Amino acid sequence: MSSAFFVPDGSSRVELEIKKSRFIGLAARVDKKSDVQKVLEAEKQRYPDARHHCWAYQIGSPASPRMAAMNDDGEPSGTAGKPILNVIQHKDIGHIMVVVTRYFGGIKLGAGGLVRAYSAAAEQAVSELALTHFEVTKEASISCDFSQEQYVRHWLGEQGISVRDCQYSHVVTIQFNAPERIAGALEDLSQRPEFEVEVEN
Template structure:
């Protein structure tokens, strides 16, 4: 299974009104709870008069996130944070935080109306995001003959590999980062060069 996934490139903000209630939604990248809370703090600063700042996030790969959380911030339980998280979970986007701030307009929306409104706000914000493909990398150590260093360097440069360290001893040791999915391809290439992975 692919370990790559889409992540937001930047933050976006959208706004709409339902029965005089203003909903302002911001979506952006968060690789940690701290980053997610920074987006929440930004919305609290930008809209201090809003009645509610409801939010949800999902960290890591959307296929197997390592953390997810949500908050209704005073709205009836299950009418805000859960709908926002549901939108996030139905998208193939990782490391995503969504905050929806609401100004109450005097007309009660009811539980169903709140769920629909918070879902719509989150959907609009997430749909407006610019995305990039995140490809997890792994650190590997390669041992090779001196004559094979250049071919290996060339392969790495063509496959978005990063050389972190080079040690010259009785042979060359290269510490590299490569896209995880390319590890079997690199292994096959190294075998053809008489090179090998060593424990780092």
């Protein structure tokens, strides 16, 4: 399973009008539960007189999220949060939250109409979102003699990896974030006696 996936790069906001009800969709990045609360509170403050702020999110890889949740915020059960989450789950995007705010326009949409409306607002918000590539990494280090430092820096550069920190004592310890894709190459390097490789569990 790949540890690379797409995440939101910024946020997007869309607005739909369906039978006089306004549906405002926001898609944004969330990395932890406190981010979820911040995004939701910001939307409630932005639209304080709206009747509903329905939402869903998933944190982590879209293939196996660490956390996912949804909320209908007073709409009939299963007509808002679940359709929003369904959109998210079919988009192959991680660390994402969608909030759909509704201003009731006086005409009831029925359960099917609500599902379609919340799905449409979520779909449009997500489709207008700019995305960036994200790789899950582990903290790692390579220790070596001073004479090998340039070799290690060059080797990391060839892997497309930046040095996070470098410490000098009786040896040089170069610290970096190691994506899963270089696990095999790191293992090969660790077999050489002149290098000591450490990767967090």
